[in-house]
Amino acid sequence: MSYFLKLILSLSLSGTLLVLILLLSRPVYRNRLSKHWQYYIWLVVIVRLLLPITPETSLVGSLIQRVGQIHLSGMTVIQPNEHNSSNSDTIADFSADSAEEKIDSGDIGSTAEPNTPTDNSLYKSTDNSHNVAAALFLIAWLIVGMLLFMRKVTVYQSFVKYVNAGSKPIDDISLLENFGQIIAQNRIRGSIDLYTNSLISSPLLIGFIHPRIILPDADLSGSDFYYTMLHELIHYKRRDMFYKWLVQLTICLHWFNPAVYLMGREINRLCELSCDERVIKTLSEEDRKAYGDTLLNAADTGGSYRDALASVTLNENKELLKGRLEAIMNYRKMTKSIRTAAILFTGILIGAATVLGAYASPAGRTASDAGIYKNVSDSDGNQALDYSIQHENGIYYVLAHGATEADKPISGVTSLYNMLILVRKDSYATFGAWDDYDMQSLVRHISEQCRTRLANGQLTQEDMDIVIAAATEIQQTYLSGSGNVPDRRTYAYRQTASYQSPYIILYGYNLPSSARGSYKNMTVALADGLNIQIYFSEETEKFMSDDKAMSAITSMIRHRLLPKSSSSRPLEALFIVSMEDVGDTDLSSLAEKYYKEERLNYFCAVFVELDSAAQQKYLALAYDDQNISFFASCIDDSSTDTVDHYILKAYEDDRVDFFAVLSGVLDEESRQQWLERCDQDGRTAYRYILSEDDTEDYDAEDNGAEDDFYDKYGTDDYDASSTTNILDLNRITYLL
Amino acid sequence: MQQISDYELELMKVIWNNDGSALYAEIVSALSVKGMNWTKNTIITLLSRLIDKGLLKTNKIGHRNRYTAIISADEYQTSQTEHFLHKVYEGNAKGLVSTLIQKDLLSAADYEDLMEHWQNLQRKSSAE
Numbered sequence: 049m050s051y052f053l054k055l056i057l058s059l060s061l062s063g064t065l066l067v068l069i070l071l072l073s074r075p076v077y078r079n080r081l082s083k084h085w086q087y088y089i090w091l092v093v094i095v096r097l098l099l100p101i102t103p104e105t106s107l108v109g110s111l112i113q114r115v116g117q118i119h120l121s122g123m124t125v126i127q128p129n130e131h132n133s134s135n136s137d138t139i140a141d142f143s144a145d146s147a148e149e150k151i152d153s154g155d156i157g158s159t160a161e162p163n164t165p166t167d168n169s170l171y172k173s174t175d176n177s178h179n180v181a182a183a184l185f186l187i188a189w190l191i192v193g194m195l196l197f198m199r200k201v202t203v204y205q206s207f208v209k210y211v212n213a214g215s216k217p218i219d220d221i222s223l224l225e226n227f228g229q230i231i232a233q234n235r236i237r238g239s240i241d242l243y244t245n246s247l248i249s250s251p252l253l254i255g256f257i258h259p260r261i262i263l264p265d266a267d268l269s270g271s272d273f274y275y276t277m278l279h280e281l282i283h284y285k286r287r288d289m290f291y292k293w294l295v296q297l298t299i300c301l302h303w304f305n306p307a308v309y310l311m312g313r314e315i316n317r318l319c320e321l322s323c324d325e326r327v328i329k330t331l332s333e334e335d336r337k338a339y340g341d342t343l344l345n346a347a348d349t350g351g352s353y354r355d356a357l358a359s360v361t362l363n364e365n366k367e368l369l370k371g372r373l374e375a376i377m378n379y380r381k382m383t384k385s386i387r388t389a390a391i392l393f394t395g396i397l398i399g400a401a402t403v404l405g406a407y408a409s410p411a412g413r414t415a416s417d418a419g420i421y422k423n424v425s426d427s428d429g430n431q432a433l434d435y436s437i438q439h440e441n442g443i444y445y446v447l448a449h450g451a452t453e454a455d456k457p458i459s460g461v462t463s464l465y466n467m468l469i470l471v472r473k474d475s476y477a478t479f480g481a482w483d484d485y486d487m488q489s490l491v492r493h494i495s496e497q498c499r500t501r502l503a504n505g506q507l508t509q510e511d512m513d514i515v516i517a518a519a520t521e522i523q524q525t526y527l528s529g530s531g532n533v534p535d536r537r538t539y540a541y542r543q544t545a546s547y548q549s550p551y552i553i554l555y556g557y558n559l560p561s562s563a564r565g566s567y568k569n570m571t572v573a574l575a576d577g578l579n580i581q582i583y584f585s586e587e588t589e590k591f592m593s594d595d596k597a598m599s600a601i602t603s604m605i606r607h608r609l610l611p612k613s614s615s616s617r618p619l620e621a622l623f624i625v626s627m628e629d630v631g632d633t634d635l636s637s638l639a640e641k642y643y644k645e646e647r648l649n650y651f652c653a654v655f656v657e658l659d660s661a662a663q664q665k666y667l668a669l670a671y672d673d674q675n676i677s678f679f680a681s682c683i684d685d686s687s688t689d690t691v692d693h694y695i696l697k698a699y700e701d702d703r704v705d706f707f708a709v710l711s712g713v714l715d716e717e718s719r720q721q722w723l724e725r726c727d728q729d730g731r732t733a734y735r736y737i738l739s740e741d742d743t744e745d746y747d748a749e750d751n752g753a754e755d756d757f758y759d760k761y762g763t764d765d766y767d768a769s770s771t772t773n774i775l776d777l778n779r780i781t782y783l784l
Numbered sequence: 785m786q787q788i789s790d791y792e793l794e795l796m797k798v799i800w801n802n803d804g805s806a807l808y809a810e811i812v813s814a815l816s817v818k819g820m821n822w823t824k825n826t827i828i829t830l831l832s833r834l835i836d837k838g839l840l841k842t843n844k845i846g847h848r849n850r851y852t853a854i855i856s857a858d859e860y861q862t863s864q865t866e867h868f869l870h871k872v873y874e875g876n877a878k879g880l881v882s883t884l885i886q887k888d889l890l891s892a893a894d895y896e897d898l899m900e901h902w903q904n905l906q907r908k909s910s911a912e
Contacts, residue, residue, distance in 0.1 A: 217789075217833060219789040219790070219791065221822075224791075225826055227823075227825065227826075228823025228829075229823055231824075231825045232823055232824065232825070239824070239825050241832065
């Protein structure tokens with residue numbers, strides 16, 4: 049609904065700009081280009097105002113889009129980190145009082161993060177109220193427009209009736225013949241009747257089906273009659289009536305826009321002027337004088353009824369008449385250069401109309417190529433809910449509304465708990481953790497969460513339906529025993545980037561088999577008989593035939609990936625998401641570039657190759673810039689001293705977000721120390737953050753920090769070359 | 785019945801003479817025979833007026849238009865005569881006939897014919 053509203057507004061806006069362009073540049077062309085051109089050039093504006101055709105991206109289109117977004121984001125309440133608030137859901141006991149949960153999450157989530165890019169495009173929860181308002185506006189617009197147009201039609205009809213009532217057909221055969229001859233001479237098709245009516249003020253052409261010319265006075269001199277007829281017949285021949293009604297229709301549709309009224313006036317004026325021009329074209333100079341005399345004579349006649357719309361008249365008012373007489377006197381033939389100038393100007397205007405464009409429907413984006421969709425109908429069996437579920441590492445990703453692999457957040461939060469993440473194209477929402485024992489009440493708990501969020505406007509009804517349907521599926525699958533028993537060690541799909549000179553490669557491994565079908569792939573044989581499947585995205589397909597690229601990929605596999613994989617976790621499908629050739633550029637400028645451009649993945653790829661001084665510099669920079677995503681990636685690698693330094697800083701600067709990130713990297717001893725300190729200082733929020741980690745109950749069998757690391761971060765890139773952390777930074781950079 | 789102009793009457797005569805129906809082309813040629821070489825617009829305009837007044841109807845046969853008289857020549861004469869009678873003689877037919885005779889508008893031979901016709905009519909009606 050709001051789509052139509054935006055469409056109309058954008059059409060009106062584009063049209064207005066064009067009107068302004070034409071009107072403002074009038075001094076330039078009014079005496080140089082033909083009136084004929086000036087009259088018809090407005091068709092470009094009318095087409096722009098009426099037809100919803102636009103290139104995909106256009107000036108006005110994106111303007112309206114941005115306005116829409118700003119408006120939307122201004123309305124959402126809990127903004128940047130939906131994730132933050134749901135983080136607290138993870139640790140809270142499901143049976144806990146939801147009110148309590150709310151308070152706590154509010155506590156943590158309320159610290160605004162100025163630097164975090166806000167997914168402000170789509171909090172669908174506000175869409176509903178928006179749609180209602182938009183629908184109302186749309187209806188109001190339509191009603192007013194229709195009423196205006198109907199009124200015009202009625203006025204026209206009554207005028208025609210009035211005129212007809214007082215009109216008498218001209219029986220004078222000589223006049224009729226005279227008239228007939230003029231018609232034949234000018235090769236006018238169709239027949240026109242001739243009447244006289246003493247009540248009208250000037251000759252007019254009226255009627256669409258049975259056109260007729262009505263004269264106020266049949267007693268005209270020969271030349272007056274001739275020129276009058278000629279003028280009206282030109283109007284008829286050019287079908288000016290239709291053009292005028294088209295203009296009226298446009299005005300009615302854009303009734304709220306003052307610019308279209310200006311346009312209407314201008315077009316009316318030009319209608320008469322261009323008609324004069326056409327008449328004059330064939331006349332000699334003295335004949336032109338005679339024509340001017342005719343106009344003046346016509347102005348003399350009295351009459352009681354005037355209606356600019358109903359007829360194409362010989363005179364409208366004195367000003368116009370003056371203008372027309374001037375134009376007659378100053379007429380000169382069009383030269384070739386003028387013709388080319390006219391064509392040029394036309395082209396410019398059409399170009400402007402295209403560039404300005406209109407609002408394009410955002411639904412133009414294509415569905416996922418991964419083809420991992422399935423349609424599930426809800427209990428009523430009517431509407432199909434569009435989502436699919438992927439289960440990895442204890443997390444159930446519910447991809448909805450056209451979201452694809454690339455939209456999935458990387459989450460490495462918990463080990464023991466399951467989570468449901470609703471992934472939309474530009475945003476996602478997490479739904480509370482549960483462990484296997486809670487499976488049978490999963491749907492109930494998820495529904496509760498959903499209801500709270502729905503009431504808060506954080507969740508749309510549609511999304512709630514999807515989440516509950518997904519939860520039902522998960523629960524049923526689990527309970528029926530046919531689903532995957534949550535094995536936290538399943539081979540998760542993870543995305544990272546590596547610098548493999550001269551490329552930076554963004555890749556993911558262990559692409560789920562459901563997604564593999566839609567990407568091109570090739571098999572690469574490595575040493576010791578190992579074969580690996582490499583999948584390429586649309587963007588990177590081209591590298592398949594590029595030897596240099598392929599060798600970079602294979603060395604990357606050999607040197608980085610293979611050593612990491614183990615028999616318990618073999619390296620499966622590799623997915624090359626994107627690749628960039630950075631050539632000889634030195635690493636520090638690359639790092640600087642990516643930092644500035646906020647391309648986290650690429651930055652991390654380069655970061656790990658930097659020396660520790662440079663790394664420290666970036667840590668400090670990220671902290672000062674409040675760039676938490678970058679900070680979090682950099683901190684993984686750091687020494688305990690660095691961590692201590694920063695965690696203290698964060699604590700003192702009251703930067704909860706940074707504190708949270710840093711707390712994840714603390715060793716157990718430090719963590720305990722901080723817990724005590726928070727207790728002492730009475731800073732419960734911080735204590736809460738620290739105690740999150742308490743719930744990570746490592747199995748007795750777990751040994752090795754590597755496994756701990758994996759549990760925590762869902763990766764075993766222990767040297768943390770390029771992994772991303774809790775706060776889902778991959779996606780954010782993707783969005784950027 | 786509406787009054788028609790002189791030239792509209794000419795058109796009707798042309799059509800009546802063509803057995804009450806004529807194609808446009810036929811009308812044009814008949815008119816030119818009479819010396820009325822009117823422009824196309826004039827002819828069509830007059831025909832349309834006759835159609836609007838209910839004396840003619842038109843239908844298309846392929847490309848061409850055929851015009852058919854709804855009112856016959858007799859009907860027209862009669863109604864015009866009535867009209868004239870009411871208007872000028874206020875319905876007094878005797879007055880009209882006397883004028884015809886007195887002003888020598890009626891020749892002796894015609895008068896004889898009329899008398900005979902009149903007596904025949906009278907005999908017929910009294911016989912019934």
